[in-house]
Amino acid sequence: MNLRPEVIGSMKREENICSLALEHLKAECARFEKKYRMPTRIFLRKFNNGRLGDSRDFF
Numbered sequence: 605m606n607l608r609p610e611v612i613g614s615m616k617r618e619e620n621i622c623s624l625a626l627e628h629l630k631a632e633c634a635r636f637e638k639k640y641r642m643p644t645r646i647f648l649r650k651f652n653n654g655r656l657g658d659s660r661d662f663f
Contacts, residue, residue, distance in 0.1 A: 636661075 607615075633644055639661075640647065650656050 636647070637643055642650075647656070651662060656662060
């Protein structure tokens with residue numbers, strides 16, 4: 605399949621944006637895990653079971 609240079613450029617730009625967003629989310633998860641001293645999988649289990657309360661941080 606031949607794609608126009610404009611399409612290729614747009615796709616590369618979107619890939620870059622997604623990569624930056626993913627890195628940001630990973631950093632946020634790491635900060636959150638450190639602050640609350642629990643890995644994400646444990647947090648999600650407790651949150652989904654209603655055992656963490658309604659802290660603004662959780663929403």
